Amino acid sequence: xxxxxxxxxxxxxxxxxxxxxxxxxxxxxxxxxxxxxxxxxxxxxxxxxxxxxxxxxxxxxxxxxxxxxxxxxxxxxxxxxxxxxxxxxxxxxxxxxxxxxxxxxxxxxxxxxxxxxxxxxxxxxxxxxxxxxxxxxxxxxxxxxxxxxxxxxxxxxxxxxxxxxxxxxxxxxxxxxxxxxxxxxxxxxxxxxxxxxxxxxxxxxxxxxxxxxxxxxxxxxxxxxxxxxxxxxxxxxxxxxxxxxxxxxxxxxxxxxxxxxxxxxxxxxxxxxxxxxxxxxxxxxxxxxxxxxxxxxxxxxxxxxxxxxxxxxxxxxxxxxxxxxxxxxxxxxxxxxxxxxxxxxxxxxxxxxxxxxxxxxxxxxxxxxxxxxxxxxxxxx
Numbered sequence: 001x002x003x004x005x006x007x008x009x010x011x012x013x014x015x016x017x018x019x020x021x022x023x024x025x026x027x028x029x030x031x032x033x034x035x036x037x038x039x040x041x042x043x044x045x046x047x048x049x050x051x052x053x054x055x056x057x058x059x060x061x062x063x064x065x066x067x068x069x070x071x072x073x074x075x076x077x078x079x080x081x082x083x084x085x086x087x088x089x090x091x092x093x094x095x096x097x098x099x100x101x102x103x104x105x106x107x108x109x110x111x112x113x114x115x116x117x118x119x120x121x122x123x124x125x126x127x128x129x130x131x132x133x134x135x136x137x138x139x140x141x142x143x144x145x146x147x148x149x150x151x152x153x154x155x156x157x158x159x160x161x162x163x164x165x166x167x168x169x170x171x172x173x174x175x176x177x178x179x180x181x182x183x184x185x186x187x188x189x190x191x192x193x194x195x196x197x198x199x200x201x202x203x204x205x206x207x208x209x210x211x212x213x214x215x216x217x218x219x220x221x222x223x224x225x226x227x228x229x230x231x232x233x234x235x236x237x238x239x240x241x242x243x244x245x246x247x248x249x250x251x252x253x254x255x256x257x258x259x260x261x262x263x264x265x266x267x268x269x270x271x272x273x274x275x276x277x278x279x280x281x282x283x284x285x286x287x288x289x290x291x292x293x294x295x296x297x298x299x300x301x302x303x304x305x306x307x308x309x310x311x312x313x314x315x316x317x318x319x320x321x322x323x324x325x326x327x328x329x330x331x332x333x334x335x336x337x338x339x340x341x342x343x344x345x346x347x348x349x350x351x352x353x354x355x356x357x358x359x360x361x362x363x364x365x366x367x368x369x370x371x372x373x374x375x376x377x378x379x380x381x
Contacts, residue, residue, distance in 0.1 A: 001165040002135035004033035011066065012039060014142055016093065018058045020044070020051045021068035026097035026159060029167035031068060041252065042173050043280055045245075046272030048073035052080030053242030054276070056090045057214075057249020060234070060375050064149070065249075068095040071117045071158075072110060081124060081154070083238025084246075087367040089152035093145050094126070098160050106161075121156055128156035133163050152368075174279045180315035182322040193353040194328040196290050197223045202332050203259055203288070204228050206339065211257040212378050214247040216240070216266045218297035220290065222360040224261065231377040235363055235370055241270030244287060248277050251285040254378060257339065258284055264291040264305035271313070274347075278318020283344035286335075287314070292354040300354060314347035321346040 007030060019034040020043040034042045041063070045051035048069045055065035069077065074096060085092060100106045100114020113120075121128045127148060129141045141157050148155040200215075200223050207213060214234045215221040221235040234250075236243040244267070247260035267273075267289045277287055289310045294300045311324040320343045323334035331350050338346040363370060 001133060002138070002163060004030040004164045004167045006135060007138065007164075008033050008037055008040065010138060010142060012037075014146060015064045016066050017041060018043075018055065018063040018065040019068065020054050020058075020065065021095070022046075022048050022051060022070065022073050024068075024070035024097040024099070026070070026099065026161055026163070027068050027095065029164040030095070032167040032170040035171045035173055036169060043252075043276070044174065046276060047270075048076040049080045049242065050245045050270055050273055050276060052077045052085060052092070053239065053245035054249040055092050056080070056084055056088070056242075057246040057251075058253060059090050059092070059249075060246070060371060060378065061250045061253025062379055063253055066093045066095060070097045071099055072113045074113070074117070074120060078124075080239045080242055081126070084236065084242060085154060086125070087238060088371040089368045090154075090371070091149040091152050092154045093149070094154060094156040096156050096158050098130070098158050101160060104161060117158065126154050126156050128158055130158045130160065131163060133160060177278060177318035180320055180322055182311060182315045182324075192327060193292075193351050194331065196220070196292060196296075196352040196356065197227065198328050199288075199290055199331055199350050199352055200224050200261060201227050202328065202335060203261065204230070206332070206335055207259055208257055208339070211259060212247075212250055212254075212374065213259045213261065214243050214250065215261040216243040216263050218263065219356045219360060220261055220263055222362060223356060225363055226357070226361055231373045234374040235367075237363065237367055241266045241273070244270065244273035245276060247287070248273070248281055248285065250378060251281055255284055256378065257286065259286045260288060262287065262289045264289060264293065264308075264310070265295045265303045267310060268303060268305060268308065274313050274317040274319075277345050278314070281345035283342065285345040286338045286348065287319075287345060288335075288348045288350055290350050290352050292352045294354045296354060296356055309349070311347065311349040314349070319345055319347045322349075323347070324349040324351075326351045
């Protein structure tokens with residue numbers, strides 16, 4: 001078996017510095033080792049898809065991330081791996097445990113994924129190798145991972161049972177939630193809700209020039225593009241629900257303000273992101289949920305947002321400042337306060353009207369070109 005510190009040391013020497021994912025007992029000793037070493041930024045994810053989004057943001061901000069998961073969780077990561085990581089060509093190192101490996105007599109719930117794991121990685125076009133239990137091929141695998149990294153491609157290391165020697169110690173990295181200050185909303189008639197575009201325009205006019213604006217998939221990004229196509233805009237055109245953790249990952253690498261423009265449908269899809277942001281984000285992240293109660297991009301079908309208070313969810317998941325707005329004036333005031341807030345992250349639940357202008361443009365640049373342009377902006381100066 002391999003002492004887990006041997007793997008973390010080899011990863012560190014190669015520049016890896018950011019680890020996130022969802023634990024598995026086969027990976028437990030290695031994950032515990034990540035938490036013990038101060039040179040690693042370790043973030044506990046609530047699901048594998050959000051871990052992929054978080055790692056993407058960390059990479060854009062200049063980190064070299066590792067994502068760990070049980071093979072059963074690979075399914076949760078499919079959308080992020082195919083519509084975010086692959087199209088933006090963000091290279092991740094995936095550490096995937098092999099539960100249900102044929103012939104091992106593992107628990108029955110792991111049989112199917114254990115049987116198809118390697119074929120699934122092939123279908124995802126992710127190169128992979130299996131780590132030997134004595135670690136003798138570890139450097140060779142990491143050489144292959146580095147080659148993939150240089151060519152903007154992810155690489156997976158598959159890890160069998162009883163690969164790591166025990167590491168029973170671990171260190172807590174999650175801060176205690178702070179008492180939220182939720183500003184009392186002033187409700188107005190639904191017919192007076194502002195348009196989503198007017199709220200986005202307010203954000204792009206008032207956000208600092210050095211800030212980064214991360215917009216969710218669908219018409220959110222297309223409206224931002226129409227208003228002002230800028231290097232500070234990151235259009236997360238796929239991977240619905242992951243813009244929030246992409247923004248979180250970026251915010252952890254910089255002191256600049258990072259503004260996430262989320263939709264109610266996207267926020268509902270990945271509600272665990274609120275807890276991750278509340279637990280780990282700093283003062284520089286502003287998470288805005290533009291809630292029109294429908295899936296605008298697919299024909300205006302209702303979401304279940306009418307029964308959800310995003311502001312209260314934020315307040316109970318660690319956001320110290322929370323606003324709920326119903327008009328453009330109170331949104332503008334809330335956003336200006338959020339920009340000046342000395343404590344964060346800040347959440348704004350902005351009620352907006354359904355609908356959008358006809359024939360919205362789509363980005364002409366590729367997702368990778370958009371990411372590289374944004375990366376140059378956020379890392380400049």
